[in-house]
Amino acid sequence: MARPRSEEKQQALLRAATEIFAEQGLAAPTAAIAKKAGVAEGTLFRYFENKDVLLSAVCDYLLDEMERVLAQSLAGSPPGKRQIQLAWDAYIDWAQANQAAHSAANQLIASGKMSDEQMEKSMRLGNLTIPDVPLVKGLDLAQTIEFHGTICTVTANAIIDMVVRRPHLADIYKRAGYQAMLRAVELPEGL
């Protein structure tokens, strides 16, 4: 099974899978994905050997997307300053504008089907912009970063859920969530 050529169809399938997973869960039939992508049922399996491979590919696709969004948000801003808030806002705005992507990503993470590499990448994104902070007593540097990154990530996701549920309070949630996160990871609120 040589990787076939239509980059376009591959993208269509990834986008369709993202939406279908968001709507119906990861157990959604591959046929529904193919249909939404506008290709035949069998064609899906020319691009993704089986459903697990597709799940993994969607995961990569979404991680790349997040990475792109975060990278773009930081581009051109002086490192070490306001970086965190830029990333925070960019992530929340992206999730609000791409709820299917956010939902699918959460389901994939929760499914326990992500590879170690993918887990690590998702971690890395969560830690992306956390500056040097004092070690948590009893943890080494890597563990401290992971600890703070995790709290940052889950807080952001919680905020996104609230934003999605009450869009008219989006800005309030976004700001208050940001302050709460800063306090949680012991960064000065002025940051």
Added chain:
Amino acid sequence: MARPRSEEKQQALLRAATEIFAEQGLAAPTAAIAKKAGVAEGTLFRYFENKDVLLSAVCDYLLDEMERVLAQSLAGSPPGKRQIQLAWDAYIDWAQANQAAHSAANQLIASGKMSDEQMEKSMRLGNLTIPDVPLVKGLDLAQTIEFHGTICTVTANAIIDMVVRRPHLADIYKRAGYQAMLRAVELPEGL
């Protein structure tokens, strides 16, 4: 008279379902649950009309369990003092000792199949011990409580994941997580 319907079997099914859901996800076959509970496939459906009813029953079972654990942790301690920490520790310890229960509960909450009542109860548990705090600017009282309760809950769950992944750091995560949560919701750290 005929054999009485056994409370024991119902409990066995709920426990088996919890474990199987934790291991295989909510899409796990009912046959696996019946087998683990040591009953015939058909027996499951005498106790739970169909799979959705079983899911819902497991949800109630786990919420009751959590409620029991939290209530017990608070029993006998003077209200308004150290209550939060007692609940925090009890929840994290329970989750560490009952990983299947914690995992199943999380999946059920994420599945969107919970009834409104169940959602509300899970919310209530999350807010249980949060004392009066100043309103978040722009939110009313209920929204403020929800906001803080949500952050508290997701932080606790994040800590549990870390505790499960690195049990030897359990106490450190638990303590540091607790402090982080207090700061996030703007409670004095000495609490």
Added chain:
Amino acid sequence: MARPRSEEKQQALLRAATEIFAEQGLAAPTAAIAKKAGVAEGTLFRYFENKDVLLSAVCDYLLDEMERVLAQSLAGSPPGKRQIQLAWDAYIDWAQANQAAHSAANQLIASGKMSDEQMEKSMRLGNLTIPDVPLVKGLDLAQTIEFHGTICTVTANAIIDMVVRRPHLADIYKRAGYQAMLRAVELPEGL
């Protein structure tokens, strides 16, 4: 499995089965029958070895009922005169008043599960009151009787269906049907 004693329960089961079969078809669960009869699921099988035996017993029960109704209608009327009309009216009135019995009987006959004896008895009932008529050319006496009896029976059943569907026309259907039947079997209409 000795035949147990409660005649009353046996009758209750037969009556319940008749009603349930009429409502839900012969594929109705035995549990529904037991419930309607007010006995436990397992009790049914102490009175009827298995479902086929129950079907057969219901068939006998209904044939006996019809026989009783027809016999009663003829009792005391001088043989050979007006007998046919008495039987016709009695049968149609009985079916209208006992639609479940009629429906169940029809389903049993259509199911092809009747024993030869039962088939023969149902035939016999259909022929009960047909007086001597000239042989149909090409048929012997028994065949002629069967031929006329069959036509009489199916006509009566057709009339019953119409009566049930339009009760306000019951008498018209009953009379017109009777006349049509007489003509079909070449009996003088005045009979």
Added chain:
Amino acid sequence: MARPRSEEKQQALLRAATEIFAEQGLAAPTAAIAKKAGVAEGTLFRYFENKDVLLSAVCDYLLDEMERVLAQSLAGSPPGKRQIQLAWDAYIDWAQANQAAHSAANQLIASGKMSDEQMEKSMRLGNLTIPDVPLVKGLDLAQTIEFHGTICTVTANAIIDMVVRRPHLADIYKRAGYQAMLRAVELPEGL
């Protein structure tokens, strides 16, 4: 392109269903039908969404078949003359030659699962060739036609049963039945 969906397979399924229903009743397993049609179990459900749809499709298939047979029998014969006998003979001959079809059709009609449209079509076929006859006293025109059509239909079906049971008397039953039906609906026997 992919294999085209085969009209042939759909027909095979309809024919197989007809035979299986005739042999085993409408409760027969879909697996038996698929097997007899020579396709996989799942294939049946690509052609018919579920069992009820299959039942309905078989019903349509058989009604169409009957309509075709009756239409063909009348084609080219001057209207209003001998039409009835042509249709009668064609129907009985068809049923004798296609006993499974006749049996399945009867079961479907008896099952109460036919749509109103299908009921009406089956009625229409039964009334097809009945010419103008005097009103039955107390019934309007439509009711009279229904009355006669019903009697005609049930008589024909009764004759078919007899023909099937004693094929060597087929012609005698057919003729005698025809005469009986004519008398029943008050048409001159010479017709």
Added chain:
DNA sequence: AATGAATGAGACTTCATTCAT
């Protein structure tokens, strides 16, 4: 390479029958 019909394992569920009480 793309298609979508075909496949059949496996899911959920029902129910006749058995058997412990």
Added chain:
DNA sequence: TATGAATGAAGTCTCATTCAT
């Protein structure tokens, strides 16, 4: 004897995957 909980075979239907076209 009566009960009804327990059983598991069997039914309907879904869907990931294959393969003829």
